[in-house]
Every structure is written in structure tokens, then in C-alpha cells.
Amino acid sequence: MEFLDALFGRRTTNGPFLPDKVSEDHQQLLIKAAASAPSQFNSQPWRFVVIEDRDTIDTIARVSGESMTAVISEGSFFKRYRHHFRFSAEEMAEHRSGMYFDKLPAALRPFTKAVFTPAGVTAMRALRVPQTLGEENRKLVAGSPLIFGVMLDRAERNAHPLADFYCQFSLGAAMENIWLTTVELGMGIQFISFPMEMPSQWKRLTELLEVPDDLELMALYRLGYVPEQPSRPVIDWSSRERKPPSQFVFRERCTVPQEGWDEA
């Protein structure tokens, strides 16, 4: 596969994976790709825990589903992230960023406009929408053959005022390498982020994975091979939309937007 094809073909996988085990060779290649990323002073601050054990994955899935139910039910999720949500093609065309929820579950559709209001959240709760979504999320995670836990060294992160930025930047580069490699391998990858929204749940997972005190669990990802004809998930959390260069590139001074690149 040509490199740029892989780069532009990279996706977040919101749907189910095939149940097949990810081969040991592919697991190794993903980690090798991560380790080849740049890092400040070649510090390589990343650590990974590779998870295939069925019980562990089921527990992570349960915690993830419960977390999703809880944060959606209390309304904080929509409040915190509402500025990223789009509910019409016009809104999407205006912002060219964020998530366009053009395929909501039937139970949620009547609340599209009201989803951010207290009344909307109350109505969703009455219809047990948070439970339905949480269960969808649990199934998605439980159906994943592989999970990566991603950690950073606490001492390295706290070494000096810029250290945390450098560590997270390096980890981001490592994760992008993994993400790109999944394309070559016919795999997909997705953040398991809802437990991060609840410190108590994140602590549960940190303990489950026996993360030592000198490391911090930064993120969890589910991975697997993608079906030939993936079906769209119940809620599509991703978006291919991108801002045109004139909205995020400047020429010489940050007062001058880049011109002439938007059509390329």
C-alpha cells in the first residue's frame, strides 16, 4: 500500500470488529511502529499493556458501558462537548469540524434539537436512552479481540514545566503510527474514552491492569480486523469533514490566512 493511501485512508472505527484474534506478528508490528515515533531527546516515554484476555476485555467493556450510561444520563457529556456536535448538513458545512450525527438511534431522533436542554436529558432518561447507548458501547468493546492500554511515566511527565507537553506530544506521535499501521493491516482502532470521563471508573481500570504507581494510564484503545463491508454503527461518532486550509493556515503572519489552497 502506498504511504499516502494509508494516510488518507486512516479512520476511526466506530463499528464492530471481526472476532478473529489479531496475530502476534501484527501485534508486534503495531508496537514496533509506535516505538519508531519521535520523542523528545529520544526519551520514548510511552508504555503499552497488550490485552487479549477475555475476562479482562469483558470487564473493560462493562466499565465502559456503565461509564457511558452514567455520563450521558447526568447530562454532563452533552454539556461538556456540545460545541463539537452538529445535527444538520448546514451546520457541518458552516463549521467543517466536529461530529455530524446524521444517524441517531430511533429512540433519540425526536430529541435531536432538545438533546442539550435539561428537558431533553430528562426525556432521554425516561426512555432509558443512556442505558441503550451504554449497552451498545459495552457490546462494541466486548467484541474487540485486542485492547491496548497506553501509559506515560509520571516522573518524566513532571520533570520540568514543558515535560508533560513533550511526553503527550510524543505519545500522540506513537499512537498515530499505530493508527496508520492498522490501515495497512486491514485493522481498525477506536478510543475507549468513556471511563476517562469518570475518575472512579478510570481508577478501577488502572487497578484492573495493575498499572504501577510510577506510570499513569493515559488511554485505552480497542483494535481488531475490520469486516470487508463494515456497517455503520448506531451512533456515528466520527467525521471525515476537515476545515479548508484558509481556516487554519496563515501566511508569514497570523493575520493573513493562506489563500488558494482550499481547492487542492
Ligand SMILES: Cc1cc2nc3c(=O)[nH]c(=O)nc-3n(C[C@H](O)[C@H](O)[C@H](O)COP(=O)(O)O)c2cc1C
Ligand atoms: C485525542 C483524541 C480523542 C479522541 N476520542 C475519541 C473517543 O472518545 N471516541 C471515539 O470514537 N473517537 C475518538 N477520537 C477519534 C476522533 O473522533 C476522530 O479522529 C475524528 O472524529 C475524525 O475521524 P477519523 O479519525 O475517522 O478521521 C479521538 C481522537 C483523538 C485524537
